[in-house]
Amino acid sequence: MSVLSRINAKLDGMAPGDREIGRYIVDNPDQMLRLSTAALAAEIGRSQSSVVKFSQKLGYASYQELKLAVSEAKAQDWQVPAGVIHGSIEVGDGFPVILKKLIGSKLLSMQQTVAANSERIISRTLELLDGARRIHLVGVGASSLVARDFSYKLMKLGRNVLHDSDSHIQMANASTLGPDDVLFALSYSGASIETLRIAELAAKRGTTVIAVTGLHDNPLNRVADIRLYTIADEERARSSSITARDAQLTLTDLLFILLVQKQPDANDYVHNSEAAVTVLKAERST
Amino acid sequence: MSVLSRINAKLDGMAPGDREIGRYIVDNPDQMLRLSTAALAAEIGRSQSSVVKFSQKLGYASYQELKLAVSEAKAQDWQVPAGVIHGSIEVGDGFPVILKKLIGSKLLSMQQTVAANSERIISRTLELLDGARRIHLVGVGASSLVARDFSYKLMKLGRNVLHDSDSHIQMANASTLGPDDVLFALSYSGASIETLRIAELAAKRGTTVIAVTGLHDNPLNRVADIRLYTIADEERARSSSITARDAQLTLTDLLFILLVQKQPDANDYVHNSEAAVTVLKAERST
């Protein structure tokens, strides 16, 4: 969490003096960055030493450290837009604020998602996808769309992929899985009953199961051999399903790009597959 | 331009001492932020005063100002990823570089997309979607997934929506359109033949056509009543279809959120629809 959110959260539990200092910093991070401890103290009518102590109480070694943290937090303003620390999208928000919050929460979930999966686990995933006889993608609802998107991309790379948006068909397909196959299961909650049953069946048949779920402990997670995580912005309920989908797409896009990197002839495949489609395009006029 | 690029550019014209200081800062901005002038000087074997003078020669009032600028520059790296301004993803790129480029290009297309559509045209679109008897969504390939995602969201709001991933079905449906309906057509190229034909048919039947295409002139654009734009990163060919899809999603997400804002009882609808789905979730264990 950013310093500013942290300060804001602790504000209520603080002594009056500290609260004033904290509020000033949260409200005027820009000014704060250019003020010395003495100047900041003067600004709010407190003593210079209080400011130093404030920094230390927050766990920073020095006032300078606090400044660095604030500066970094400000940079993340895209992530937690201007001042709106509790940034769910509200009914009263104007157009520009909504834009900022939307893009901010999307960016945040992307960043957190790539941060949540170690390079080690990603490269293990790549090996599995790379070595699989067939890749079976499952997911229901919004996750089904992500699965399909990913399946299109994998097909462009010439992989053997299977996905259907109907979960009964998915289940039927799953009964043909074997140890050389990989099941790639997407569910943010990790609790979608159809996806879970399919994963259980696949696991029983010796198929490697890759689960893409939220960070919480969940049933799907538990049957999986490889656990990938997507981070969505759960607090901001209204945009929740949006960021969960974005997080899944970020992860699958990343896997796709890394597969392209690994596969020397990937460009040919992608190019051919795109060229094939152009016969369905109208003449593009200038 | 960021301080770091500026320093880097001037490096050659600098006195040897300054050059050393500049190079250190460009190479280790993170360390630099935590070093005092004296410590930085010691690090590269120069005098403390040189460091101060270096800051002043760059036009900053103080060493602290330079630090602030560096901190800010580091932050902007996210927005236009690390030095790689023309940053298509290359075969030789390492894992962290790929992450940065991927998120960077996604962010860029989102930002440019929201910037490309004026508030005026967006609110006109909202009125149309709001007043439509039925909303017909069309798109093929990757655009079809976006259309479906948007259709799910509109359904959650209780709207009358129609979408099928099969373009023949889409066409058949389109023949039932009337003047009170709205056709929402997605195609980044604006030249997908099926989508175009459907839009033409709709236009002939007096249906309002909203087109979501790239910024270039294109056939779909020309038959549309309302033109919305998505900006994708065309230079970076490899990630092109990724950012085109992200741009479309950003736009449809934005429209969805704004519709929610307009509709007083939206939360009830969304909540009910999500509650209905939870019966298909397994017990979530702790």
Next chain:
DNA sequence: CAGATCAAGGAATAAATTATTCCAATTTCG
């Protein structure tokens, strides 16, 4: 080539900022 001029850069020092200590005033809690 000698001497003047100037830029580079360090040492010393002045100025400022930050951190610590100590203490008085309040609040909290038994």
Next chain:
DNA sequence: CGAAATTGGAATAATTTATTCCTTGATCTG
């Protein structure tokens, strides 16, 4: 009510930054 803890400021110590001054060496000039 009184002891203990907390708050927060004044004074001061320590550190950091900025300026001044000076040496060195390079360059220019007559």
